[in-house]
Amino acid sequence: MSALAVDAGLQKLAGTSLRYMTLMREVEERIERKLYRQGKIVGGVYVGRGQEAIPVGAGLAVGPDDVVCPSHRDLAIFLMRGVSVGEIFAQYMGRVGGLTRGRDGNMHMGDMRRNIVAIISAMAASVPVAAGCALALKYKGTQNVALVFFGDGATSRGDWHEGVNFAAVQKLPLVLVCNNNQYAYSTPLAKQMACVNVADRGTGYGIPAEIVDGNDVLAVHEAAVRAVAHARAGLGPTLIECKTYRMTGHSAHDAADYVPPGQREEWAGKDPIDRLERKMIELGWASAEEIAGTRAAIREEIDKAVEWAEQSPFPDASGLTDDVYETN
Amino acid sequence: MSALAVDAGLQKLAGTSLRYMTLMREVEERIERKLYRQGKIVGGVYVGRGQEAIPVGAGLAVGPDDVVCPSHRDLAIFLMRGVSVGEIFAQYMGRVGGLTRGRDGNMHMGDMRRNIVAIISAMAASVPVAAGCALALKYKGTQNVALVFFGDGATSRGDWHEGVNFAAVQKLPLVLVCNNNQYAYSTPLAKQMACVNVADRGTGYGIPAEIVDGNDVLAVHEAAVRAVAHARAGLGPTLIECKTYRMTGHSAHDAADYVPPGQREEWAGKDPIDRLERKMIELGWASAEEIAGTRAAIREEIDKAVEWAEQSPFPDASGLTDDVYETN
Amino acid sequence: MPTTYLEAIREGLSEEMDRDPNVFLVGEDIGVYGGAFKVTAGLLDRFGARRVVDTPISEAAIVGAATGASLMGLRPVVEIQFADFISCAYDQIVNFAAKCRYRWSAGVPIVIRAPSGGGIHGGPFHSQNPETAFTHTPGLKVVAPATAYDAKGLIKSAIRDNDPVLFFEHKALYRRIKEDLPAEDYTVPIGKAAVVRAGADLSIITYGAMVYVALEAADALQQEGISVEIVDLRTLLPLDEETVLASVRKTSKALLLHEDTLTGGLGGELAARISEKVFEYLDGPIVRVAAPDTPVPYSPPLEAAFLPNAVHVAERARWLARY
Amino acid sequence: MPTTYLEAIREGLSEEMDRDPNVFLVGEDIGVYGGAFKVTAGLLDRFGARRVVDTPISEAAIVGAATGASLMGLRPVVEIQFADFISCAYDQIVNFAAKCRYRWSAGVPIVIRAPSGGGIHGGPFHSQNPETAFTHTPGLKVVAPATAYDAKGLIKSAIRDNDPVLFFEHKALYRRIKEDLPAEDYTVPIGKAAVVRAGADLSIITYGAMVYVALEAADALQQEGISVEIVDLRTLLPLDEETVLASVRKTSKALLLHEDTLTGGLGGELAARISEKVFEYLDGPIVRVAAPDTPVPYSPPLEAAFLPNAVHVAERARWLARY
């Protein structure tokens, strides 16, 4: 490929990344700072502000036949798989228009037609499940992979260990993406693990592990592309640690007083969206006006989507006991 | 210390080690090859033939106020803490004279007056429990440590991961001793983990890990002494991987057909007891006659202990429902 | 000034920590943050990091470590952040902690606190009532207070108890329930139910947040001339069979009410004991009211339909009273 | 030639693997070794390592991976080496596998086979009957066959079922029970109990190995002129309430028998349904016979006293019949 073609490819990737990162940011701002405060969302709200580069960079490394298992700060995954913004709002508001039709809330959603597996709350429980998806992809003789997301804190769980080990032993096509945002709820990294990097954990499973700047979407993407290729080649799992920072409290009700002063401000300067925008402007890939235009269009899309979601009815209690089992 | 004193210390250690290793070997031979086959033991029988250097070498590195959490191939630990051979046989035979008074069988025994914690069957479940013992020792301001034993297969369990990580983060005085005997039941190491050494897992917890020849009791001892000193100094856990081989089937009923031909024979040449005996004779620490004498005395002790155990009654069913809760 | 259910637990914890230096707390985000529900707020400042231990996300290790520490003579009090996550420590609880005494005479004096229950729009994984996963395990004790008085008295008894105690706190009661509590030290015994309302026509046997649903139903029925007796179990294992049977002997009718789902819920065990032991006193079927057999749904109208309410309880009680 | 209970399961597995290429087996030591009890012996040779997957000691990962594979359209059959270790996968089963369909319409067609039960001197951790830890979870199905015919027919139904099925095999029956089985493909429906002995004076509702204890007791009672009906539940969740209630309507007396410990055991759920739904038919207390509330003891005389036996069942049945 010529340098020009590479450049064009990168430019396109940057544009797509920016769109999804901005969309995720704006959707979550609306959720956390408006709908939640208005009392329109009554359950827990966890957002990925400042971490958008991770689901976007990694998510763009796979195709629709690859399986994704997002965690609770990976909203972009849903958007990239074609879940509409309205469906997202409906999900948060407990309406029938959401992916779980009101049965579950927030990021607890999935859709196997889109190869998205829904998390359960127990941290890292998805890791063995993702290994099983990878096993199925291999069993069927495909070249597809499974991509699973989790936080730094989740790596303390037994399920994480068992799942990674299982996948490593079976050389399953699994890509393990950690958002190391340095906190698990109020617990800082040093109280979660005694190693320095989450990536240090790779050694114990005999799998490659990489550390990337989790606020650089192109870096995350590159690492994910390598890991996906490794998996498709039948070489087994890779662990990717994305260093980032949680730019909010743990959830919408957490003021995060436990964070040392200045820390969030410092990381605000590394915002993944700002960085990409600056880079794109610098390289002439987009103008400031174009970028502002995209954002404005997104906000409009969001306004409409909220309207759509609010028109979606609450589920009728008559269906309360349906679907516990398959009915023919 | 003069070289002579070091030598005398080593000679004494070797003598003690040999005694306990031989005692363990002989007790387990009697259990597996006689009592079990005679139908006098009706439950599962797991022995540590070929692995005696591990509980003995590590066990001699701690004192009575340190806590030990043996696994199912560490019989010597009980002997070293003063549990009588008769009590061991009674335990296996389900008599009231056993440590669990017939409530449980084989190595499922413990005694907190002797600082021995009883395992449960679920592999590695003792690891978090041992971390808790270590936490208590630290809480109380002692310099004591906890020592926990487990196999290679056990390291695949979530409990192992959580327990090691917990202890590492809290810098608890815990020594983790792995008998890597290359099999977990029928499962060879390569189907258990994709790393080469169990010790490779230390990195992910930020703790030191050492590999030793698990059939060399003095090497195991040295490593354990270092790890214990590290723990007593408040520096946290150490993982010791003892490379060894399971010289039996998984349990008394397992013919171990899955083992490649020649493997067991090869390891027979590395028998830890033979090796120590040869070394002691070479160095003039003991004569062949003395060693034979010790073994003969042990066999006599065992004959008497079996007699004692057989005289110990079976538990009376009237006590079946006692002790589920404390009664005052 | 009245004390909330939540404050009552906090007071119980801190008084026991004052009384006994071997008592310590261990769990996720309980120190610096004061716990997801702030039950332990302020205790790190008062007692220091040695006695208020923040941990990694490792429920099995937390419970296992508590077990180990208790074998060494300490008295750990574990907080499971949401009761739903207790399932991650299931093996450690039912196989390790519960069986030590019987097997090898080793007492395991741990307390596992677990905020449980629905009504806060928590959805399938922040609303469950997992008590019946443990009331089947010999060796465990299971407690579920409904009042601030009981919450304080029972947490103290649980800490002083020499066996593993699971302490299910109902999240919806934390700040809703307030009472004036005695200034002096008191405990509420484990294994004793309370007759919280005396009545003649039928007995409602219940616990936790459903005590208030039963009371509301009883008030409504009172106006119709139906007199309801309410037994608050308080301890779910071991059950205070005597108090339950005495009430049924008196009223001859039993309605069993729990927020937990119906099939396999505690109502079954109660029905079995009543139908076996006071069969001759029964003047009507034993009626169960409980959540339907589904996960706990998130959306408000579904959750409202899921949780047993006073209208439904009153309806079933009315039917039973007239039987 | 008669087929043992164990062989019946193996045949069921291999016939389903022949029928459907998406069916595969996963567990510890099931391949090369053929499983701790040899249930899967020979299947690695027949089907290869792709379809008979040996795993690390990781119950949570095994069940989790099975769940993931099933979401992708495969039909995994998990072997838990001893049912006791199913507690290590508890969260994956009750929170992940059981709740997917309700939450997000994703079916989880997995089967979890678990050799359970006592009578083989396995002690506290190789003898348990953990079924009631799961009969409380909506979304799961729980099966416990007593005969070779049912074992084969139910394992096939379980594999073809689109929801998670826990399949408790009783270890003491593996080689003790033999029957001639039909040559052709057949299934036994999940959710249907069987009346294995018709009788008039009282009903014994039971399952698993206790079916044989009930039969033995019934034989003894027959000689005294007491006619016992025996219902073998076969499926524990969802319960075949109709068959149970029909039997009690007919005999007016119910004895509930299980090997699992008493408090919180399945007898409670049965008693609740009977006492609520056919109260008017009852001519005597509902009697439960079960193991006492202790861990399963190892020593033969203790284990013998622990397991319900025909003498004891007959004694309680006699009392009930004469009531």
Ligand SMILES: Cc1ncc(C[n+]2csc(CCOP(=O)(O)OP(=O)(O)O)c2C)c(N)n1
């Ligand atoms: C097993 C379990 N224990 C506790 C919790 C409560 N909890 C929810 S999120 C969270 C922190 C997760 O931290 P991390 O994995 O780093 O992800 P992050 O939120 O930082 O993205 C905790 C403790 C849980 N969900 N699951």
Ligand SMILES: Cc1ncc(C[n+]2csc(CCOP(=O)(O)OP(=O)(O)O)c2C)c(N)n1
């Ligand atoms: C959680 C759990 N799963 C399965 C078993 C059955 N089991 C008993 S010992 C064993 C192998 C253990 O291997 P390893 O840890 O290497 O110890 P070794 O027996 O080789 O000393 C297995 C699978 C168990 N005890 N616990």
Ligand SMILES: [Mg+2]
């Ligand atoms: Mg984090």
Ligand SMILES: [Mg+2]
């Ligand atoms: Mg091994």
